[in-house]
Amino acid sequence: MNQFPTQLKKLRKSTNTTQDDLATKLFVSRQAISKWEAGDSTPDLTNLIKLTDIFNVGLDTLVFGAKPEEKVDSTEFVFDPKHNRYVRKLGKMNIWDFLAGYWWAILLIVFVIGFFSAF
Structure with missing residues (x-):
């Protein structure tokens, strides 16, 4: 104060x-x-x-x-x-907030998709 x-x-x-x-x-x-x-x-x-x-x-x-x-x-x-x-407030998230907070998850998904598509 x-x-x-x-x-x-x-x-x-x-x-x-x-x-x-x-x-x-x-x-x-x-x-x-x-x-x-x-x-x-x-x-x-x-x-x-x-x-x-x-x-x-x-x-x-x-x-x-x-x-x-x-x-x-x-x-x-x-x-x-x-x-x-x-x-x-939590729970009111738009796509940009999601991308900013979970960029690592998106990279992981892209890596997994790329890994399995190589077979």
């Missing part, structure tokens, strides 16, 4: 909201907001959801800094927080 403090501060400043105003909306202290922006602590899930409502952004944008205008087909892709990017 190392991008969260930067995102929170950027979103707060873009809406001209002070730490006091934000603290009042979330029913926390101004020091709590300051610690979140400094990266010394993180808000709980309830406050994260409230922050997404206050700034009208998605959780991906708030926590990971994903661009809000990115439209991702959630039936085909899922967010991988370990690599901080969207990856294709």
Whole structure:
């Protein structure tokens, strides 16, 4: 969550909201907001959801800094927080994904066919 403090501060400043105003909306202290922006602590899930409502952004944008205008087909892709990017869900594979993942199997099949056709 190392991008969260930067995102929170950027979103707060873009809406001209002070730490006091934000603290009042979330029913926390101004020091709590300051610690979140400094990266010394993180808000709980309830406050994260409230922050997404206050700034009208998605959780991906708030926590990971994903661009809000990115439209991702959630039936085909899922967010991988370990690599901080969207990856294709398993089971939704096209021919190019298959060839990229199983090139060795295709070579094996070609070799076996070539071997038996020599007889």
